[in-house]
Amino acid sequence: MDEQDGLPPGYPQEWEADVVLADGMVAHVRPIRPDDVEALHEFHAAQSEESIYLRFFAPIKRLSDKDVHRFTHVDYSDRVALVVMIRGKIAGIGRYDRLKPGGPEAEVAFNVSDDHQGRGIGSVLLEHLADIAREAGVRRFVADVLPQNRKMIGVFRDAGYDASHEFDDGVIAVTFDIEPTDESRAVRMSREHRSESRSVRRLLHPASVAVIGASRREATVGRAFLDHIAERGFAGDLYAVNNRAEPGTDIGGLPSYRSVRDIEGGVELAVVAVPAADVLATVDECADAGVRALVVPSEGFAEAGPEGEHRQRQLLMLARGYGMRVLGPNSFGIINNDPQVRLDASLAEPAHLPPHGSLGLFAQSGALGIAVLASAQRRGLGISTFASAGNRVDVSGNDLMQYWLDDDATTAVGLHLESMGNPRKFSRIARKLSSVKPVIVVKSGVGGRFGTPRGHRVRTTQERPEAFTQMLKQAGVIRAENTHQLFDVAQLVINQPLPAGHRVGVVTNSDALGSLAADAAQSWGLDVTHGPVAVAAEAGVAEFRRVVEEALADDHVDSLIACFIPPVAFIDPEVVQAVGEAVAGSEKPCVATFLGMRGVTPGSRLPTYTTPEDGVRALAAATRYAEWLRSDRGTRVRPDGINRGAVNDVVAAVLARSPRGADLSQEETTAVLAAYGIEVWPSVTVSSDEEAVEVYRQLRGTVVLKATSPLLSHQPGQGWIRTGLRHPKAVGAAYRDLARMLEPLGADGIAVQRMAAPGGVAVEVHSSEDALFGPVVGFGVAGLPIDLLGDMTSRFPPLTDVDIVDMVTSIRAAPMLDGYRGVMPVDHAALYDLIARVSVLADDHPELAHLRLNPVMAHQDGVDVLGASLHVAPAPTRTDAERRAMSS
Known part of the structure; x- marks a missing residue:
């Protein structure tokens, strides 16, 4: 991997990423550097005359020193260039140049090595450049492409953006907005899926395998790998490698090699079963042999302490630098x-x-x-x-x-x-x-x-x-x-079809076992609609098969639970066979309990369990999964009226004055939420009773006074709020009363706010940027349900409309929103819209570390956001961003 010392000022190291290309090989994307001069000359010299003409519209045999300096010296803002490195050489270059400094448009261009065409490098470069450009405030890419440059036209056409094309003076001018769309995201994910699937296929379907560290001694890890591959009859070529083996000797019946480099024709998969200290040198040898993937069983890496952690990082960097995938170590x-x-x-x-x-x-x-x-x-x-x-x-x-x-x-x-x-x-x-x-x-x-x-x-x-x-x-x-x-x-x-519903039948030859199975079914949310039917303990095979078939034939049964205890010590195999045959002719699943049996019975596809509870639990899980499969999983929410740029401006201003992060002022919080269509009721902080009365007169209506100190935010009860204030004297008295209560506590801060209409339910909506999960959105009924019972649901953007409905309806306090005890039901559509806007806001802006909307009054006519707090911090590196990147 590239040396990180001596980087130019402002070098954005966070733009570096390992990616899996279309053929499953690993490449490295990084910003261009001034020391890439010779590599750039080498790249250009290897290109065909046609490729050079398509890129520069002229037959340039050698780039001038002036051009190379301009290409390699960029400011990483108005002029950005990325290179794709494969095995230490430039395989592709992509760049954008703003048309005006700091402006919203930039010209984009690509150049992919002739030796690496068709591997998706152009698409990777466009993906990364577009994401970097958006972060810098660029909104649109433009490009001039010759008509015969079909590959580059294809890169733009297939990216999923809404591109326009104009033909003028022999050149096609391409223009497109780089804001992600549902189609562009789908394209990116599809490409990621195909490339990663192919890379794993190279691991699991090798044409040749070398076991490095195979020993003549049988009680060794390397020998065990070699023997197991050979004994299973691997369909490809198998090689034994041991650097201490004498020429002409064999290991496990196979000719041995001193190095994987010595194997004619190369190797696709290497099992690196050598001591941890020798692994890195062995990876170098594997690279020379053309190895595509490694399995590393060796111990002594990150699990062994700081030295092992360093070795593990080196292993990853080295293998990816050679384009390999690694399974392991350990x-x-x-x-x-x-x-x-x-x-x-x-x-x-x-x-x-x-x-x-x-x-x-x-x-x-x-x-x-x-x-x-x-x-x-x-x-x-x-x-x-x-x-x-x-x-x-x-x-x-x-x-x-x-x-x-x-x-x-x-x-x-x-x-x-x-x-x-x-x-x-x-x-x-x-x-x-x-x-x-x-x-x-x-x-x-x-x-x-x-x-x-x-x-x-x-x-x-x-x-x-x-x-x-x-x-x-x-x-x-x-x-x-x-x-x-x-x-x-x-x-x-x-082995069984998925259940069509929650209705189950129970048949058995034991009343006690039938009751146990039925109780278990009910406890797991299944409905017992047939039985329990219990035949006599001494009933024969034919009678038990009959009740099984009757249960399966019942139109009110979706699944069957069959339990049988033999009257003697051992289960009669004819019973198992009879149940299996009866179930095989049905489209309904069956779980069976036979004494002492667990697994799939030989000669049938009947799953058996040692206890009815185990079978019922599995059946309930399969039923819930089948229900999820049948359900509408919805469409991704993207509310209208969103101004992403306005939020970027506020966040940038806050982080400019507080680089480590800060709480936003009420005005800043209101502006951020308004940019995503969320209106926050104004709340005015006052410092005297006269000021409180003046604000009351400005608001014109019933108001509330509330303490705003963070010291009181988690204390239950209504002691810190005065509601229903309709007269100047009442407002003044309420202020003085609250101030007296706050003084001994060392708390301060009283605000005046217009009072929401009576009725409704106070709820809370929040989001946070978690280091592991990324954006997380939470919802619950405010007050005791959340504070005391922890009754809150979480979901992970991007959300669908169905996710949001499930989020609201799955809390235990959900009946309060549906007209509990005669209260009017809340406007669910308005509540869903609010959660959708919060989820998109959190997904779009990782700098929003914590957002809390509380209280939010949900009522029959909509939702009113009465309180909001927001903390921003430098954006963490998300593990799943808008540009493909392997974990590092």
């Missing part, structure tokens, strides 16, 4: 059960390897990898692919989900997460994946003190633990508490 390995691949590059014992199936699995630590694979194998649950990310320095669960979106061999996905580096991106990808395949996640916590293993790169969060659960719900993800529950759900959704 990885348990990968498995691809595709019969055309047969890759077992893992440390799993062959006896514990699950058969070929359709479940995609992801875990992080080796210990969890062992547990996950062993559990799947015991249940007879087949897997398609498996990956253990270890310290997750590069390849993560997000990458695997991108791959599974395209993998027809995978019909359901299970992820055991110990940490999460990019929840915002996870939520976006998981929502898309959940819409076509069930996604089941185990995660005990997120960003907590004890929930993150050493070596995992994570950001801390200030959000409540419930936020992660709400994020999964928003994305349609099924959450499990442990590995057993993950497989309980997986064996159901893979």
